Amino acid sequence: MTISLSRARLVELLDRARGKRIVVIGDVMLDVYLIGDVDRISPEAPVPVVRVRERKHALGGAANVAQNVAAIGARCTLVGAIGADRGGETLAEMLRAIGEDGAALVRVGRPTTQKTRIVARSQQLARVDEEEDADLAGSDMAQVLEAVQRAIAAADAVVLEDYNKGVLVPAVIRAAIDAAAARDLPVVVDPKFKNFFAYRGATVFKPNRRELEAALGAAVDVDHPDAVPAALQRLGVAHILLTLGDRGMALFSAHGEVARLPTVAREVYDVVGAGDTVTAYLACMLAAGATPAQAAAIANVAAGIEVGKLGAATVTAAEVLEYVDTHQLHA
Helix, strand or coil, X not given: CCCCCCHHHHHHHHHHHCCCEEEEEECEEEEEEEEEEEEEECCCCCCEEXXXXXXXXXXXXXXXXXXXXXHHCCEEEEEEEEECCHHHHHHHHHHHHCCCCCCCEXXXXXXXXXXXXXXXXXXXXXXXXXXXXXXXXXXXXXXXXXXXXXXXXXXXXXXXXXXXXXXCCHHHXXXXXXHHHHCCCCEEEECCCCCCCCCCCCCEECCEHHHHHHHHCCCCCCCCCCCCHHHHHHHCCCEEEEECHHHCEEEEECCCCXXXXXXXXXXCCCCCCHHHHHHHHHHHHHHCCCCHHHHHHHHHHHHHHHCCCCCCCCCCHHHHHHHXXXXXXXX
16 A cells, blocks of 8 residues: 655645644653763672762653653643652653653652662663553552543544553553543554453554564565454554554554555664654544545654664654654655
């Protein structure tokens, strides 16, 4: 299938996305970077001693999707769970700085998920994860369910961003998709293995090839036209957008069409965060009235821009338009 998207249509969709309300539901994380120097080995154990010179914080998980939504110019409501701790306060402060008031974040009885990376000489020496990833239950889950219903009542599109940290339990997934369906809203899913088959009714299901093959228990030949239809039927979703690394992406639709989207990246510095950029653009473009194929094509361009930046970066609508014009791309 050939994706037709003129420059005028691209401009229209980017403009219409501004002000749309995207609800992102999932696992929020705080990324911490301890950056320093190493000039000796510890006398206590054969490990380097890192003298920390700088501490940086970044939004991770579903919070990074929210950050990407804001960069596009849309509005975001982030539904997730944080602890009553300093990490949760920092995360909420960072969200407020991008225009997300954090009102839909639920304070639960466990720590905020925090990943601390220790970096020296541009190399990551270690990562320390502070988290509890059991499924939310009881009053914590009830609060998330209430936040989901309130948020979707004012939404233009919904994202379910799963990192297997306990927020997207089956009850929350089902409530979100049903509430979105009642308002005829598009739903974009970035899945993980644990609840892979719980997203029946989603509009666009966005696994990478490894995730899809692990869930299906078999290799997927994406070059064969009959490779994915059985998975579409089993998942019960309208479209699968399969990310293929340096081969770009492929969009498989329940009605049998397949669109190939080769990567547009010219230079790849860092693939971290590219998936979150794709997810955010899919939701924003669908909210703006794009077809799933058009939304995937624009998201593919945004991903090509993002991997040319260091770290989990965001990509603005202006950057997408400039890239398309500069490289004479037909999105």
